[in-house]
Amino acid sequence: MLTAIISLTGLALVFGLLLGFASKIFAVEEDPVVDKIDAILPQTQCGQCGFGGCRPYAEAIANNKANINQCPPGGEATIMQLSDLLGVDPLPLNEEHGQHQEKRVAIIDEQTCIGCTRCIQVCPVDAILGTAKHMHTVITEECTGCDLCVPACPIENCILMIPVQSDIYNWKWKAPNDAR
Amino acid sequence: MTHAKPNLYTFAGGLALKGHKTLSNQRPIAQLPIPPQLVIPIQEHIGQITEPVVKVGDEVYKGQLLARTTGKISSPIHASSSGEIIAIEHHPVPHPSGLQAQCIIIATDGKDQWLTPPRYQSDYLNKSTPQLLQKIADAGIVGMGGAGFPASVKLSPKQSIDTLILNGAECEPYITCDDLLMQTHAQDIMLGTEIIMQILGAKQCFIGIEDNKPKAIEAMQHALKPLGKNNIEVVVIPSYYPTGGEKQLIRVLTGQSIPSKAIPAEFGMLCHNVATAYAIYHAIAYQQPLISRIVTVTGSAIQQPQNIDVLIGTTIDDLVQACATDPANIPHLIMGGPMMGYSLKHIATPIIKTSNCVLALEQALSPPAMPCIRCGQCADVCPVQLLPQQLYWYAHAKDMDKIQNYALFDCIECGCCSYVCPSRIPLIQYFRYAKQEIWAQEKEQQKSDHARQRHQAREARLARQKAEREQARAKKKQALKKSADNQSDDPKKAAIAAALERVKQKKAKQTTSTDE
Numbered sequence: 001m002l003t004a005i006i007s008l009t010g011l012a013l014v015f016g017l018l019l020g021f022a023s024k025i026f027a028v029e030e031d032p033v034v035d036k037i038d039a040i041l042p043q044t045q046c047g048q049c050g051f052g053g054c055r056p057y058a059e060a061i062a063n064n065k066a067n068i069n070q071c072p073p074g075g076e077a078t079i080m081q082l083s084d085l086l087g088v089d090p091l092p093l094n095e096e097h098g099q100h101q102e103k104r105v106a107i108i109d110e111q112t113c114i115g116c117t118r119c120i121q122v123c124p125v126d127a128i129l130g131t132a133k134h135m136h137t138v139i140t141e142e143c144t145g146c147d148l149c150v151p152a153c154p155i156e157n158c159i160l161m162i163p164v165q166s167d168i169y170n171w172k173w174k175a176p177n178d179a180r
Numbered sequence: 181m182t183h184a185k186p187n188l189y190t191f192a193g194g195l196a197l198k199g200h201k202t203l204s205n206q207r208p209i210a211q212l213p214i215p216p217q218l219v220i221p222i223q224e225h226i227g228q229i230t231e232p233v234v235k236v237g238d239e240v241y242k243g244q245l246l247a248r249t250t251g252k253i254s255s256p257i258h259a260s261s262s263g264e265i266i267a268i269e270h271h272p273v274p275h276p277s278g279l280q281a282q283c284i285i286i287a288t289d290g291k292d293q294w295l296t297p298p299r300y301q302s303d304y305l306n307k308s309t310p311q312l313l314q315k316i317a318d319a320g321i322v323g324m325g326g327a328g329f330p331a332s333v334k335l336s337p338k339q340s341i342d343t344l345i346l347n348g349a350e351c352e353p354y355i356t357c358d359d360l361l362m363q364t365h366a367q368d369i370m371l372g373t374e375i376i377m378q379i380l381g382a383k384q385c386f387i388g389i390e391d392n393k394p395k396a397i398e399a400m401q402h403a404l405k406p407l408g409k410n411n412i413e414v415v416v417i418p419s420y421y422p423t424g425g426e427k428q429l430i431r432v433l434t435g436q437s438i439p440s441k442a443i444p445a446e447f448g449m450l451c452h453n454v455a456t457a458y459a460i461y462h463a464i465a466y467q468q469p470l471i472s473r474i475v476t477v478t479g480s481a482i483q484q485p486q487n488i489d490v491l492i493g494t495t496i497d498d499l500v501q502a503c504a505t506d507p508a509n510i511p512h513l514i515m516g517g518p519m520m521g522y523s524l525k526h527i528a529t530p531i532i533k534t535s536n537c538v539l540a541l542e543q544a545l546s547p548p549a550m551p552c553i554r555c556g557q558c559a560d561v562c563p564v565q566l567l568p569q570q571l572y573w574y575a576h577a578k579d580m581d582k583i584q585n586y587a588l589f590d591c592i593e594c595g596c597c598s599y600v601c602p603s604r605i606p607l608i609q610y611f612r613y614a615k616q617e618i619w620a621q622e623k624e625q626q627k628s629d630h631a632r633q634r635h636q637a638r639e640a641r642l643a644r645q646k647a648e649r650e651q652a653r654a655k656k657k658q659a660l661k662k663s664a665d666n667q668s669d670d671p672k673k674a675a676i677a678a679a680l681e682r683v684k685q686k687k688a689k690q691t692t693s694t695d696e
Contacts, residue, residue: 043628045635053635076578077621084581125634144631171277172620173613176549176606177576 033086034062040081044073045124046146048098053124061086069093073145075100104161105143106150110135112158119149119159188417189435191428193563195596197353197421197519199392204478204485205356209364211489212502214261218286218493219530220246221273225328227253232284238265241295243469246284249317255330256320258469260491263288274515274532278525286493298466305378305464312379312464319463320470320533325358325424325453328534331460334452335379337445344382345433345444345451346373348389348396349417349424352517355537357474358454360487362389362396366403369454372461373412376452385412386433387454392419421519422594426451428563440590455536475531477503481510481540490531496538497527505540514539519595550603558597558607564590568597568607575610580618588614 037058044054049070051057060066061082068082069091076093083090093100108119108128115133127143130136145161153159164170223229228251234240240259247257263286270280307315317332325347346369350358362369377385389397400414417423417432427438430449438444444451455473462468471492478485483504490499497507507527514521515529517537531538558568567586574583588611597607 038632039629041628042624043631043635045631054632080578124638125631126638127634142631142634144628166277166279168273168275168277168279168281170620171275171279172616173276173609175575175578175613175617176609 044144044146072098207486220493224532225322260471262293272526276522298468324455341380344385346387351424366399372457390419476537479540561596575614
């Protein structure tokens with residue numbers, strides 16, 4: 001009886017220590033869920049979700065403070081990915097935050113620009129080049145189409161948001177069920 | 181030497197299709213007068229786009245370089261005839277979108293004058309492998325059977341190759357350009373094969389030709405005899421679609437199945453089209469760039485279906501006219517064959533290096549789709565043993581993760597599943613859509629990762645600037661406080677006091693002097 005208790009306790013101790021050390025030594029560093037959510041979001045940093053950017057929105061989702069359907073630029077695809085990741089039911093996009101649009105880029109009308117630098121200050125990805133009292137321009141490749149520069153601009157029709165032109169390099173076949 | 185291979189293999193699925201080949205292969209290859217205008221797209225291959233080296237107004241000669249490569253996987257473009265460059269602008273190109281892309285447009289002068297006329301060199305094989313590869317690259321040769329991968333890149337694989345497979349199967353209905361090429365230029369193809377084998381160091385070569393091309397088989401066997409090579413073999417294979425697919429042809433000829441995600445080179449094999457071998461021979465022996473190809477112009481809407489030797493950049497309306505057909509009378513135009521081709525929206529689209537067939541039909545091939553009845557016929561005919569039905573469900577539901585679990589990217593888009601579907605579901609359209617959607621999503625993901633980096637860099641910079649400002653402010657504050665503490669020692673204050681003192685004295689002096 002006593003030997004049984006001692007041997008079992010001993011075994012439990014040994015294995016407990018073994019497992020304890022193993023969990024420390026072979027610990028897998030996993031991405032916290034915020035990083036995973038942030039990786040799915042489109043990184044336009046537009047703030048249409050009601051948060052200050054993609055990362056704050058990701059944090060809000062992780063803390064159950066926001067729904068997964070508040071990202072208009074990401075649209076249906078992002079909602080599907082988030083629902084897969086978090087194991088929640090997909091929801092239709094919340095239209096209060098805006099509608100999913102085709103990808104657009106900002107273009108500055110060089111004739112109209114007065115060189116006020118306001119757009120440069122709000123661009124979340126530093127995609128606008130220029131300096132005070134000199135014409136500014138958008139690096140189209142870097143523009144995420146977030147729209148934030150448009151309200152910042154004091155001149156009317158200076159910054160225009162234009163849809164990305166379709167060419168043979170970015171053209172896609174349409175889903176046959178969409179066509180009908 | 182030139183016998184049918186005793187043991188041929190079969191692949192799963194596939195279809196015995198009606199060939200419609202006699203429509204176009206009964207006439208000899210026609211020559212076209214030089215068209216008044218040539219429209220040459222600056223991208224005719226897979227890989228990086230080329231960069232024009234000519235400008236509007238330049239006089240160019242036949243064979244002159246028009247656009248040079250910009251990367252490793254790229255292929256130069258040459259002028260197909262002599263004339264003047266009248267524009268470098270957007271023009272419809274052969275692409276399923278019907279969109280425009282950059283093209284160099286030449287108004288031909290009709291003289292067809294070469295920059296350096298092709299001259300036969302008898303010692304053409306007496307060169308090192310890198311020299312031969314360079315010549316092939318400079319001649320702008322791309323795979324002419326389909327995708328247009330630069331030939332010089334494909335001919336320098338990492339793995340060692342012992343078997344060359346030459347593809348003369350031409351399994352898709354209506355198309356006969358390789359058939360006619362083999363009938364009329366069998367010797368050049370054989371010599372090209374020799375060059376390819378020398379470059380690769382291949383020990384043997386199988387030339388696979390479907391048995392519905394008896395004349396081509398005879399011509400190729402006849403051309404092989406004088407070479408006296410017993411390691412090259414013309415193999416007659418059954419006419420069965422899609423035997424001309426790379427992996428399918430390798431399976432039929434050697435019994436080797438190339439698994440998913442692997443390429444034939446990993447098994448010591450390489451596959452080239454007969455037309456590519458022909459172009460390689462002319463590039464090496466005659467220093468001739470790739471500026472023309474044979475194109476099948478056929479279909480029920482063509483009055484005189486035939487094969488034509490076409491200068492690259494000739495537009496399809498010129499081709500159709502040469503076949504006694506009014507370009508305005510074509511209800512449905514397809515680039516390529518009926519199984520794998522795509523509809524063309526503009527008849528002014530030019531022929532490029534990879535255009536093998538122009539198919540003009542009196543009616544479109546797509547009746548309305550009905551719901552899937554789960555009959556499973558698509559899975560029976562799939563030559564890659566996929567489950568088209570499952571792929572269809574996931575493509576329909578836009579579930580791009582699950583569809584990849586069903587090996588979507590192994591689909592060769594042969595069209596067998598769409599062809600047999602009793603509900604006429606355009607399965608291939610779904611798969612093409614899903615593939616491109618996945619590629620686009622990957623690209624988007626890269627872009628958004630990039631945007632995240634830029635955003636983080638900006639945030640870090642703003643935070644750093646703020647910290648620096650605060651630090652500077654704190655420093656200043658401290659300095660002020662310090663000066664307030666020991667005011668008496670401040671040299672500035674002392675200097676000001678001294679100055680004030682001097683002014684006072686001066687004023688005092690002045691007042692005394694005015695009093696006097």
